[in-house]
Amino acid sequence: MYLSRHTLSAVRKVPTTTHSNSFRKVFFHDCPVNDLQPLRLLLLGSPGSGKGTQSNRLQKNFGVAHLSSGDLLRKNISKKTTTGLKASDYMTKGKLVPDEVMLSLIDEELAVMGNPNWLLDGFPRTILQAKALDSRLKNITQPLNLVVNLEVPEEVILERIMDRWVHIPSGRVYNLSYNPPKVPGTDDITGEPLSKRPDDNPEVFRVRMKQYKDMCAPILDHYSHLAVTLRGNTSDEIYPQIEREIVNRLGLLPGALSVPSSTSVATAAVSRHKREQKQSTSTHYYQERNNDTHHHQSEAAVAGSS
Numbered sequence: 307m308y309l310s311r312h313t314l315s316a317v318r319k320v321p322t323t324t325h326s327n328s329f330r331k332v333f334f335h336d337c338p339v340n341d342l343q344p345l346r347l348l349l350l351g352s353p354g355s356g357k358g359t360q361s362n363r364l365q366k367n368f369g370v371a372h373l374s375s376g377d378l379l380r381k382n383i384s385k386k387t388t389t390g391l392k393a394s395d396y397m398t399k400g401k402l403v404p405d406e407v408m409l410s411l412i413d414e415e416l417a418v419m420g421n422p423n424w425l426l427d428g429f430p431r432t433i434l435q436a437k438a439l440d441s442r443l444k445n446i447t448q449p450l451n452l453v454v455n456l457e458v459p460e461e462v463i464l465e466r467i468m469d470r471w472v473h474i475p476s477g478r479v480y481n482l483s484y485n486p487p488k489v490p491g492t493d494d495i496t497g498e499p500l501s502k503r504p505d506d507n508p509e510v511f512r513v514r515m516k517q518y519k520d521m522c523a524p525i526l527d528h529y530s531h532l533a534v535t536l537r538g539n540t541s542d543e544i545y546p547q548i549e550r551e552i553v554n555r556l557g558l559l560p561g562a563l564s565v566p567s568s569t570s571v572a573t574a575a576v577s578r579h580k581r582e583q584k585q586s587t588s589t590h591y592y593q594e595r596n597n598d599t600h601h602h603q604s605e606a607a608v609a610g611s612s
Contacts, residue, residue, distance in 0.1 A: 373424055379411065433525065534551055
């Protein structure tokens, strides 16, 4: 079921203070402010599982910033930043970009983007990277709070890969089945030609799938307290599951940034405090009235009996 702010009303039920076996509805706007968390999501999924499509939907519906390790590399190399030049030096020599350089790219992006809601994909790929990432995020008080693993049948992914075309300079990906370019064979933005990735073939796909499973298993185990695996044949089947996890776990609703800044959090806390005070005052008033009523009734009964 697609969860929207129009369909999601009661978030949970909690016991009342007067009767242990009674329950009252707690609505979203009544949730404690510490139940609302910024979205800090790690998105995992094999090549062709639809991470790009899901990232775009999350950007649109939750206002998250998308941190793709590949995009960060391309952007910093293109802008000739200090970290980008370091990465470029390793790549031109045919070497892997060291973890420390990748972590610096992520650190720098988080520092300048000004958005507490973000999702990360493409990194980490190893346990060592995951632990190093956890340490960095802890230092800036932005630890991950949700890990989503996309699981799509291999035959479905292979079909997608065979229909995939790429604009290599930007990294934009098209698929002839569900996201074709406006003009066949050309990028929608630049008009430049699209290319097939050399590894988009069945033989390489099977090797990459095995490599991914070997890589992903220990990472999912490492993040077992945060991770959920969501399954489906299409992105349309999987996306509502992602949205449901975000709503249920973090209290964020689609359509707006629920925790855009510390200012809004403080405002929400003040509003909740005033609401609680008002409810407390009202409850106290009615309790006093009930006590007075019982007292007068008792006096009347005594007077009548005498």
